Amino acid sequence: MTLLSFDSLASYWAMPIFEANIIIFFNLLGALLxxxxxxxxxxxxxxxxxxxxxxxxxxxxxALTVIVGYPEMWxxxxxxxxxxxxxxxxxxxxxxxxxxxxxGVIIKEGxxxxxxxxxxxxxxxxxxxxxxxxxxxxxxxLLSVMSALVMMWVSRLEAWLxxxxxxxxxxxxxxxxxxNEEELYQAMLKLGxxxxxxxxxxxxxxxxxxxxFSAVALLKNPNYSIPGVSRQLSGFNxxxxxxxxxxRN
Numbered sequence: 319m320t321l322l323s324f325d326s327l328a329s330y331w332a333m334p335i336f337e338a339n340i341i342i343f344f345n346l347l348g349a350l351l352x353x354x355x356x357x358x359x360x361x362x363x364x365x366x367x368x369x370x371x372x373x374x375x376x377x378x379x380x381a382l383t384v385i386v387g388y389p390e391m392w393x394x395x396x397x398x399x400x401x402x403x404x405x406x407x408x409x410x411x412x413x414x415x416x417x418x419x420x421x422g423v424i425i426k427e428g429x430x431x432x433x434x435x436x437x438x439x440x441x442x443x444x445x446x447x448x449x450x451x452x453x454x455x456x457x458x459x460l461l462s463v464m465s466a467l468v469m470m471w472v473s474r475l476e477a478w479l480x481x482x483x484x485x486x487x488x489x490x491x492x493x494x495x496x497x498n499e500e501e502l503y504q505a506m507l508k509l510g511x512x513x514x515x516x517x518x519x520x521x522x523x524x525x526x527x528x529x530x531f532s533a534v535a536l537l538k539n540p541n542y543s544i545p546g547v548s549r550q551l552s553g554f555n556x557x558x559x560x561x562x563x564x565x566r567n
Contacts, residue, residue, distance in 0.1 A: 326394065327394075329394040329395055330394040332394075332395070334391065335391050335394065335395065338388050338391055342381075342384050342385070342388075345380055345384045345450055345451060345453075346377055346380055346381055346384070348380075348450055348455065348458070349376045349377050349379070349380035349381075349446065349447045349450040349451070349458070350373050350376065350377045352376055352446050352450065352458055352459065352462040353369075353372040353373040353374070353375060353376025353377060353443050353446065353447065353462075354369050354372065354373045355462050355463075355466060356372050356376075356439060356442065356443050356446070356462055356465050356466055356469075357369035357370070357371060357372025357373055357443070358466075359466050359469045359470055360372065360436055360439065360469070365423075365436050367423050367436050367440060371440065372439070372440065372443045375416060375419070375440055375443045375444050375447065376443045376444065376446050376447040376450075377447065378447065379412050379416070379443070379444040379445075379446070379447025379448050379451065380447035380448070380450040380451040381447075381451070382408055382411075382412055382451070383405065383408055383409065383412070383447065383448050383450075383451025383452055384450075384451040384452075386403045386405045386408050386451075387405075387451075387452070387453075389402075389403050405452065409448055412444055412447075412448060413441070413444065416440060416441055416443075416444040417441070419440060420436075420437030420438070420440045420441055421437065423436045423437050423440070424437050435469060439465055439469060442461065442465045443465075445461060446458050446461050446462055446465070449461060482534050482535045482536070482537070483534075483535050483564065484514065484532050484533065484534045484535070484564070484565040485511065485532070485533050485535075485544065485547070485562055485563065485564055485565055486530070486531075486532055486562070486563050486564070486565040487529075487530070487531055487532070487533055487551075487560065487561075487562055488528065488529070488530050488560060488561040488562075489502075489528065489529045489530075489551070489554075489557055489559075489560050490525070490526060490527075490528050490557070490558050490559040490560065491526045491527045491528070491529070491556045491557060491558060492526050492556055492557075492558040493524070493525055493526040494526065495526060495527070495556035496527075497527060497529065497556055499518070501555070502529070502554075505550075505554055506533050507536075508550075509546070509547050509550055510535060510536050510537060511533035511534065511535055511536065511547070512533060512534050512536055513531050513532075513533050514531065514532040514533065514534050517530075517531045517532040518530070518531040519531065525558075526558065532565050544562055544563075544564070547562060548560070548562055
């Protein structure tokens, strides 16, 4: 029997293989739907990775996992598939590959890092796909719900709990002016902020020195908001221009 004979081609549509395809189809459909559930939260909040990204990650993870469960049916039952394939190696490859995808959505700009939650949730979507692929449907659905709830509600919990937010500060001093670190430290304390240790970066060009640092609020509600801090810094000795932003992640 040649590979192009009728019997060889028909073996790909034999009843046992066809039934396995139906089961795999429902696995993939379920993984896609669960991925869309998690991705909707990111899409709703305008993130770069939305429903399509999460759906595809979850779908592909499930597909790569579920095929390991049917080695005797690979290649129409004519291949030399291992009798006991190692599914953990497949999972390891999925986790590694999705890690690179998650790294692509992380953006660092100064003291601000964005995309960490999206990267972590993409990793979670791959785990959902793996759970569907190995047949843990209830666990996959629970993980989907938990992931969506974490992204929707934990930020509100963080806002309710006592916390100290941080701001990123960039100060440009006039040419020839030599700023004093202790004076700047005391000035920030009066505003309700403490300069984070090890965050001070000093640069210089023809226009004068530029200081970059991160400041942490001493209380949950500091004395001054970002506009309040800007008004105070504009009058600080030697400051020619400045830039303020929340040092978020």
